Amino acid sequence: MQPHKLLLCLLFVLVAATQTSAQNKQAKQAKTDWNAPFPPHKVIGNVYFVGSAELATFLITTPEGHILINSDFESTVPVIRASVEKLGFKMTDIKILLGSHAHGDHMEGDALMKELTGARVMAMEQDVPLLRKMTPGNKPHPIDRILKDGDQVALGGTTLVAHLTAGHTPGCTTWTLKADENGKPYNVLIVCSVGINPGYVLVNNKDYPQIADDYARSFRLLRTLPVDVFLGAHGSFYGLQAKYAQLGKGGANPFIDPAGFKAYLDDKEKAFTTELAAQKAKQ
Numbered sequence: 001m002q003p004h005k006l007l008l009c010l011l012f013v014l015v016a017a018t019q020t021s022a023q024n025k026q027a028k029q030a031k032t033d034w035n036a037p038f039p040p041h042k043v044i045g046n047v048y049f050v051g052s053a054e055l056a057t058f059l060i061t062t063p064e065g066h067i068l069i070n071s072d073f074e075s076t077v078p079v080i081r082a083s084v085e086k087l088g089f090k091m092t093d094i095k096i097l098l099g100s101h102a103h104g105d106h107m108e109g110d111a112l113m114k115e116l117t118g119a120r121v122m123a124m125e126q127d128v129p130l131l132r133k134m135t136p137g138n139k140p141h142p143i144d145r146i147l148k149d150g151d152q153v154a155l156g157g158t159t160l161v162a163h164l165t166a167g168h169t170p171g172c173t174t175w176t177l178k179a180d181e182n183g184k185p186y187n188v189l190i191v192c193s194v195g196i197n198p199g200y201v202l203v204n205n206k207d208y209p210q211i212a213d214d215y216a217r218s219f220r221l222l223r224t225l226p227v228d229v230f231l232g233a234h235g236s237f238y239g240l241q242a243k244y245a246q247l248g249k250g251g252a253n254p255f256i257d258p259a260g261f262k263a264y265l266d267d268k269e270k271a272f273t274t275e276l277a278a279q280k281a282k283q
């Protein structure tokens, strides 16, 4: 090889290596920022936000103990704990731990959360194989009750319904409940996710053959559910930052946003349809 070509080669390797390390750094940074604390607050009725800047965790309080949805990353658990305690609630009063879906940013902390609370961990049947593989620090993933589509989780007068909204994961679970505020009942919906992550295979997916049909079914189902208060597994799904900024400024509760839910679905369904068509065209 001629010396200047060798130099060019070396330079290329160096640039590539720098880029990868920059990307890794970026990914790590994003993860850290996702764990940044966010002010815990009441959403509506007995529903409270106790998550981080990006990872949405909800505490549903009842006279017989509390329900927590999403333990997030294991590294998010201390952030959640601080938020629960800041609101004046006790970790040991959390009796049930639920989740949105079997990805690390929503359910990796289940084992640690169970250690801290003693809560019963419940998960949708179709996500169990993925959860079994989620073992931070070699801790086995706890599962005390396996849920099926439409199952109810009841505690102290509050009933949540587990809706299978598969696609993002095979057991992706959207939670609904009714919350009362000023004597009025509101339909609360915590959407799992109908987003397509980079690299998702929608056509001829050997590990998940029915993925595209599942997404399509989930969009159809989600459009039939009554929604007043729109929440989701990530704060960015439902505009947490902007809505939180509106709190306490008078006017209606900013989390009551059925139009926002419809816009979220329209946006994600368009992305799904576009990606599916592109992948089919490449077959």
Ligand SMILES: [Zn+2]
Pocket: 101, 103, 168, 193
């Ligand atoms: Zn996910």
